[in-house]
Amino acid sequence: MxxxxxxxxxxxxxxxxxxxxxxxxxxxxxxxxxxxxxxxxxxxxxxxxxxxxxxxxxxTETYFDPVTGYPVDYGVQAWVDGPIVRNFTGRFNISLVPAVSPPFATDYIDFKTGKHVIPPFTNATIIGQALGTYFQLILQWPFLAEGYNLPSPIPADLLLTFGDFVNKYGIQAAVPTIWTFSQSVGDILNTPTIYIVQTFGISEVQAVLENGFVVPADxxxxxxxxxxxxxxxxxxxxxxxxxxxxxxxxxxxxxxxxxxxxxxxxxxxxxxxxxxxxxxxxxxxxxxxxxxxxxxQWQYTTYYTGIIRNGVPDDVNVINTQSGTEFDLPTLPFVQEFSFSGVPGLHTFHTVSTKSQTDADVESLILSDLTAMSSAGTFPASSPSIEVLSNHTPLGLRVxxxxxxxxxxxxxxxxxxxxxxxxxxxxxxxxxxxxxxxxxxxxxxxxxxxxx
Ligand SMILES: Cc1cc2nc3c(=O)[nH]c(=O)nc-3n(C[C@H](O)[C@H](O)[C@H](O)COP(=O)(O)OP(=O)(O)OC[C@H]3O[C@@H](n4cnc5c(N)ncnc54)[C@H](O)[C@@H]3O)c2cc1C
The missing domain is CATH 3.50.50.60 (FAD/NAD(P)-binding domain)
Incomplete structure (x- = not known):
């Protein structure tokens, strides 16, 4: 024994x-x-x-506004609809509804000057064609939907910097849209294309085109x-x-x-x-x-999200659009956007840096951008406060x-x-x-x- x-x-x-x-x-x-x-x-x-x-x-993080009691998601926003999402949420009796983009105005502002700018591409047909070409190109690589089981040899286009890929296929007009999904990689134009496709791939493009994102009904x-x-x-x-x-x-x-x-x-x-x-x-x-x-070998992004109160008028989303850069993409580190949460006074934000940052660095970046907007007279002067600051680092792991x-x-x-x-x-x-x-x-x- x-x-x-x-x-x-x-x-x-x-x-x-x-x-x-x-x-x-x-x-x-x-x-x-x-x-x-x-x-x-x-x-x-x-x-x-x-x-x-x-x-x-x-x-996945949710803030409950003490004024109204309403929830504001300031991390994961919506899931791509499909059996795996339905099955897992279904076992907890969570019913799902389509994620609807609210009809808020979008302002393009250079966060450094605080001034309104005209975005580099405004023609919806041209933007749509460029996104269509991007979609056709990434359809070649369905294996990426399951991770990084890469064929041998690895398709050379996946290893091009995304800037070179964009120029090779003439999809410049798609860049600002793709950036809104892929900014977590940091400098998207100098990142291998494979990581752009992993952050805006076949199922995500389809979800954008077909309203295929869902959220809990609550x-x-x-x-x-x-x-x-x-x-x-x-x-x-x-x-x-x-x-x-x-x-x-x-x-x-x-x-x-x-x-x-x-x-x-x-x-x-x-x-x-x-x-x-x-x-x-x-x-x-x-x-x-x-x-x-x-x-x-990992490189990664310093990434924060959070919520500001009283920085930007209600019913308005503002997107950082920096004049004079390639595709008017903001230089790092940057605040990507302030998105109206639907709750009076509250906007969510994302910040991106390829260097390490402290909470104080991020707070000062946000407040200086908001000050630039009010100093430029773009929005009425207000007393913005950062209600929530959440560190999501390390994000966008890449080699x-x-x-x-x-x-x-x-x-x-x-x-x-x-x-x-x-x-x-x-x-x-x-x-x-x-x-x-x-x-x-x-x-x-x-x-x-x-x-x-
Ligand atoms: C701001 C943001 C928005 C996003 N929005 C969407 C979206 O709308 N739709 C979508 O489909 N995907 C979205 N994503 C993608 C999202 O990252 C993934 O869906 C998912 O959260 C990643 O899951 P994970 O388990 O790898 O990491 P996480 O969800 O980050 O889980 C890691 C966990 O490990 C814990 N942890 C970390 N270190 C340690 C340690 N040393 N010991 C013990 N615990 C530790 C952390 O606290 C955390 O709970 C978003 C991501 C971010 C950052």
């Missing part, structure tokens, strides 16, 4: 501080929540989610994650981060975590990493040389075209399942909830089978 002997690591923990599960999921955002619910409810696997904040949902996207949180209950450890991850090809993985009430040891058959696998995020994992050489050509993604994907570890999340496929749930879905049978 054999007797289970506790490992040295285990001996440091009281029995109530040792959690044993089939799968430990790091990160409780869109993909971590999806995987946890599906693995537990549909694959009959025990799970625990490690989430550093006090809530599920990640980039108009607050966090509803999904609140309901998932209630379902998962104690299987989520909030306010918790990993301290040390001991991984093994065979046997149990041992993950030491810091919870608000002290350290705990998680023993799990498999690990699912859903957080962006930057070198910094992966520090507790004691990476081998090969893993480090991949994860050290160089040379690295992609040298097989970066083949090497990255080959990590799946090694050392007891699987991966999903925004670094692994196009950064849309529906795409990432689809990517995650494809992994789940393999994870469930491996975690027996």
């Amino acid at each position: 054999s007797i289970a002997v506790p490992s040295i690591l285990e001996r440091g923990f009281a029995s109530q501080d040792i959690i044993t599960r089939d799968v430990v999921i790091i990160g409780g955002g869109a993909t971590g929540t999806y995987a946890a619910v599906r693995l537990r409810e549909d694959f009959n696997k025990s799970v625990v989610v490690i989430e550093k904040t006090g809530r599920l949902g990640g980039h 108009h607050f996207n966090s509803e999904l994650y609140l309901k998932a949180s209630a379902l998962l209950g104690a299987d989520v450890l909030y306010g918790t981060t990993t301290i040390d991850v001991a991984r093994h090809d065979v046997g149990l993985q041992q993950i030491t975590v810091q919870t608000p009430t002290g350290q705990k040891l998680i023993k799990a058959k498999k690990i699912l990493v859903t957080i962006p696998p930057t070198a910094d995020n992966m520090k507790p994992f004691t990476l081998n040389h090969h893993e480090s050489s991949l994860f050290n 160089t075209a040379d690295s992609i050509a040298a097989g970066f993604y083949a090497n990255l994907y080959a990590l799946q399942g090694l050392k007891g570890t699987f991966y999903t999340g925004l670094a692994w496929a196009g950064d849309y909830t529906s795409v990432l749930w689809t990517f995650t879905d494809a992994l789940l049978p393999g994870i469930a089978a491996a975690a027996t």
